[in-house]
Amino acid sequence: MTNRKPQTLSEAASLIDAVPLVGEGDGPVEGVYCSDLLSDVLANAPENSLWITVQNHRNIVAVAETRDVTAIVVAGGRPVSDDTKKQAERLEIPIYSSPLTVYEIAGRLYVAGVGREERCGPQSPPGPQCPPRQKIAGEPQ
């Protein structure tokens, strides 16, 4: 695992041990949203983000399409039905599967700096733009 902040779907996927079930790609990853409530995702998922969820039914595809997320990551290695995969292929929504829990996935991506203000990335020196952060356990120095 490198300390470099992942910028694309494939880079982010390798960081969270995720394998593609549908589609692959180098779509941009600028944010992450973790939620299992569909309307919450529709309302709040940031642009060009990974959506981390334990929901694995076919409605997640329509939500991802509606909200323009870059990809769905189904956490906890939960199975995804062929029906859902087919729908995702049709709408060209990548679906990845990770054996990690939502917490672990979010933790790794957060530590790597995904979705945090650019000025406060892990490499940025503390300053007026970026107040010093609390050190997070496991975070690379």
Next chain:
Amino acid sequence: MRMRIDPVTYTPFHEALYDLRVRDAMSKNLIVLGPEATMLDAQIAMRDHRISGIPIVIDGDKLVGLVSIQDVIEALVANDIHAPVGKWMTEKVYTVREKIPLIQAVKELQKRGFGRLPVLNAEDRLVGMLTNNDVTRAVMLRLNEEARAAEQREADLMARSMSATQERPGIERIEIRVEPMDLDAAGTFAGLVKKAVKKRGVSPDVARRAAIAAYEAEVNVILHSMGGILEAFLSDQDITILSRDRGPGIPNVDEAMKEGFSTANEVVRALGFGAGMGLPNMKRCSDEFSISAPASGTTVTMKILFNPPSQATHQENATEEKT
């Protein structure tokens, strides 16, 4: 895999039986005789009116007995057809009250093997007779009424739909019919809306807001209504999304507009629906939003401008004004 959750099994026939009371079904045109009439009078009355039993009353409506065909036959066999009915009538008559549910009276008819039951009011006065035929007719009438009301609602919905369509020529229109609880279809309308607005070269934010508004409206009709019609009208400047369903409406719209309020059941909540964010999401995504939700059906109208005057106020990511 079809994801379709059947609505609670409901049998209109039983519902009608519970809903109706005895007085709604009973015959009120009563053929009665006084105790001084003869068994021959009773036989003639039964033949003329094609009934199988005659209540015997005093003072006009005070029940004292019942003469059935069986009683007439027995009088004939005994060669006593000219005797007063008072001699042959059944005196211990089983009766029902006019206000009890029809289902209860039906059970009595079945349990005791009676063909008819005299109906009394609260003052013990005879007000009607109830036969199996009366029960069947009343239930059929009620079911027919309900069917007609449902047809009328459907016709109203169609009429509203037609008028909206014909109003504005040169407008691109999308229409989709939605069946209750058909979660497989969720996102169909939103997908069409998104494609249509994208084709017009709107900003990604506008396209997303239109799609979200459409999706939430679609899911609401699927989850909370008896089905309906979703439409979108695209002009050069905006898209209007119109969602209309067959009811049952929203008892308290103010409450439903609050984030977190939901009436969704456990099954759909486990799928991630029913967060109580649908209506608030729809409002936040729209430049104009209106809702009316009588029991006959909920109508939601949302307009989204293709070129919003100030982007800042329309970012659906923007947090709501805090007061």
